[in-house]
Amino acid sequence: MEGFTASTFGELNAADYDQLHDPGTTAETVALISELAGEGAILELAIGTGRIALPLAAKGHKVSGIEGSPEMVEIMRGKPGGDAIDVAIGDIADVDIDGPFDHAFLVFNTLFNLQTQEDQIRCFHNTAKCLAPGGTFLVETFVPDLSWFRDGQRTTTRRLDMSSVWIEAALHDPVRQLLEMQRIRITEEGMQLIPLPMRYAWPSEIDLMARLAGMTLDHRWGGWDRRPFDASSTMHVSVYRKAGADE
Ligand SMILES: C[S@@+](CC[C@H](N)C(=O)[O-])C[C@H]1O[C@@H](n2cnc3c(N)ncnc32)[C@H](O)[C@@H]1O
Structure with a gap:
């Protein structure tokens, strides 16, 4: 869609994002990411208005973010704790960000906001670049139908x-x-x-993008409650791991 850039979503949706975009899974998402992350430094790609990042920070996690829309970040800054989170404004496919992080995540189908396979591959490479060896990248998307x-x-x-x-x-x-x-x-x-x-992709294609970036699949669930992923799943939560220093 020509003219739709990394900042367009926020320009159009920031004002009513929190009111109109509640997937109803925030508490489960925060609980799962918190458990997987443990003590490690976390990076949220497309942090938005802080729906996930703020509760994670409130639980004591060190969270940073990338976001294409200053308008979305402005909303986060107005919430309790919103000023304390470092955010790099830029495109998740290629923004330069200092790491290393132990965990990164990209939820709520936002991988699919990148409109070409090439952009999605670059996003995996860019994420792998700022992950520590053995670090993880969690991705949540719908399964196309x-x-x-x-x-x-x-x-x-x-x-x-x-x-x-x-x-x-x-x-x-x-x-x-x-x-x-x-x-x-x-x-x-x-x-x-x-x-x-x-731009949608099936889980198998996302696995290949991860592999191209030096990451392999650690877990795949069919929901935030860790139900098994199978032919009836309408979404998936997938965790990729970057190769460790000795691999
Ligand atoms: C569906 S919202 C998700 C926000 C937040 N992660 C959440 O779960 O509530 C998608 C977010 O991705 C951001 N976004 C879309 N394309 C982007 C890109 N190419 N680079 C950086 N951010 C992008 C939008 O501005 C928006 O904040």
Whole structure:
């Protein structure tokens, strides 16, 4: 989607992100990452408004972040503890960041905000570069389901009442594995367009990206509650490990 850059999501969504983007899994996400991280230094890619990073920091973890949108970080800065987290503003595919970190994570399908396979591969390389030997990279994404689309498109009604309707329209390009979406909000005040492109990948492709960056799969679960990943899973939480110093 031309013109959609690392900062566009925040420009369009920061003001109502916390209100409208609650996946309902925050407590489980924080608990799992906290347990995996132990005492280690943590880096969150695409830290957003601090949904995960702030509760981790409140539990005593040392957390830093990368974020493409100054607007999202501004919201985090206004929350308790938000000023204490170091954030590098830049693209998760190539921002230069000082490490080493023991753990990195990228959740809530944000890997798919990178619109090409090449960008996603660069993101894995960039993350591996700032991880200590033996460090881990946790990634959460949905599992693509081609039955969502008919004739290369899908239109869904998200909300509807007497005076407003929220519609999501998507075009699907199976060759580029690209979903180009417009969220259309029509209210009495007028119409708002909120674009979102997503380049999806199956878990097997994500494993290959990790391998290209020198990381191998340690764990894969079908949910934050560590349920097994199988053919019925609609999402996955995958943990990759960078090779250790002696490997
Ligand atoms: C769905 S939100 C997730 C935020 C946070 N991690 C959470 O779980 O609530 C996606 C975030 O990724 C950021 N983002 C999108 N593309 C990016 C990129 N290429 N580089 C850096 N940040 C990016 C957006 O600004 C937004 O804050």
